[in-house]
Amino acid sequence: MDGSEGLDRIPGVDEDHDRRYYAITIKPTVFVNLVPDHVIIHRMFPVAVDHTIVECDWLYLPSVVESGQDVSASVELFHRVNQQDFDACERCQPAMGSRIYAKGGVLVPSEHHIGVFHDWVMATVGSAGNAKGP
DSSP states (O other): OOSOOOSOOOTTOOGGGTTOOEEEEETTTEEEEEETTEEEEEEEEEEETTEEEEEEEEEEOHHHHHHTOOOHHHHHHHHHHHHHHHHHHHHHGGGGGSGGGTTOOOOOGGGHHHHHHHHHHIIIIIHHHHHTOO
């Protein structure tokens, strides 16, 4: 948040991967964000077609927690990113009922992981949904 140095780097994260960000999607409702000094687990709980509860856990090395180091800057950074992502999703949601999105809509190349997720959903439940008819 403020440009200061991060916390203790997780063992095994080398210089080439320092200051990098990686993410993993565990289908269908978990994201794992990996940064050099902590891990964030996002769990999503859909409760209605227009409402999802998201719980996030920030995981730090035991030495960081035991020392009482201030983790607020790294928590705040991802909290802000999450809020921006949630806002973008909420702005898209009202239009998702349009028939133009019946086959998933348009995805930009940088969102390839969403396309993979869409393909997985369609392969898993797509034919079952079509069997019910209009």
